[in-house]
Amino acid sequence: MKKTGMMWGLCVAMGLSAISFAGERFSSSVSLDATARRFSGNLGTARNGSDSLSYMWCASTGSGVGWCHARDAAGVTLSCATTDAGMLATIRSLNSDSRIEVLYDSAGMCTFIYVATGSHFETKGP
Template identity: 80%
Template sequence: MWGLCVAMGLSTIGFAGERFSSSVFINTTTRAFSGNLGTARNGSDFVSYLWCASTGSGVGWCHAKDASGVTASCVTTDAGMLETIRSLNSDSNLQVLYDNTGLCTYIYVATGSHFETKGP
């Protein structure tokens, strides 16, 4: 029993402090962009960005630019997507899909200790 407890404790320690960096990724063919806001902010390329905004009148936007200068963006008035945009913070992971007219079709936000945090 003691051996099992020790093994379980060590396996937990092995996963503690896990961190994921995810640079801005844009695929204009599949009309998708994603990344960690912290990784984009902390990047050394001084080109990449990733952000979303919303208004009180029910419109939201998401924008991305990768290290090579490729950009993508979309707009939404969908209440669920606006709520998701409003949950975004500087340490979040963002994933966005959009259609050929520039409308957002999917917005996913995840925030956790394993995502790279924004530096100064």
């Protein structure tokens, strides 16, 4: 009986914690760090921002070249290029509501590209 009560309590606690995260949303504007050679942000937040300068995008070609670019509200831009098959696949997995994080080296070559897509990221408005 004592174990059953503990199990019910655990189930209720788990259910309440799930409810507290329902509909969670994250906004993340374009963030640039030239010293650390990185940029990141949510594509939806960049699109929906109140400034007219911020953007983020990545593109790839069928010949195996890809690029990622970002510009913040101050007009500062950072970008990198890649021919790495894994990073190209990551670029191709982007959609308009994704979050991206990019690291690059001193030669302007991308060294890491991270893409996440989920219901908790701000979606792109009109």
